[in-house]
Amino acid sequence: MGQFGFSLVGAVFLLALFVPNVVWSRTAKPAGYDAGGEDRVLRIAERAGQVLTTTTSLIFTDTNLRHWSPWSWWLVAATAAMALYELSWARYFRSRQSLNDFYRSLLGVPIPLAVLPVAAFLLLGIYGLLLPLIAAAAVLGVGHIGIHLQHRRALHP
Numbered sequence: 001m002g003q004f005g006f007s008l009v010g011a012v013f014l015l016a017l018f019v020p021n022v023v024w025s026r027t028a029k030p031a032g033y034d035a036g037g038e039d040r041v042l043r044i045a046e047r048a049g050q051v052l053t054t055t056t057s058l059i060f061t062d063t064n065l066r067h068w069s070p071w072s073w074w075l076v077a078a079t080a081a082m083a084l085y086e087l088s089w090a091r092y093f094r095s096r097q098s099l100n101d102f103y104r105s106l107l108g109v110p111i112p113l114a115v116l117p118v119a120a121f122l123l124l125g126i127y128g129l130l131l132p133l134i135a136a137a138a139v140l141g142v143g144h145i146g147i148h149l150q151h152r153r154a155l156h157p
Helices: 008-027 040-059 070-094 099-103 112-127 131-155
Strands: none
Touching (some): 008 112, 099 131, 112 131
16 A cells, blocks of 8 residues: 655655646746637546645655666656656756647657656556555646646647
């Protein structure tokens, strides 16, 4: 189930997630972005996934650093996914900040600003053997990736 306590690794992952999102929401939303037509079920799944992922990332020590073992590669993979997510944001912030820039693939990953953070938290959950975090990331993925796919399809019908 998991060992209760504070996860520094979870907090770092959440900071990496939240900082660019706050910048985007305050200064860099693309012209024409409208969240009004989002599917209600996907929005509920996204919000529930956000709350659950945030909570489970912070309250279990199982995701903190440990002695190196082959299992540590899961943390390396999670960190790589989060690093690619940051790279996606850097590319977006340097662009014209259009809707096409926002949904553009990165290194073959479609809608990387939706897929990569979900993958990072899913991999972090695997690293920590935390079923609650894995489940939370899955719920987040259904909602977040689903919404972004809906927006991208509206751009390119």
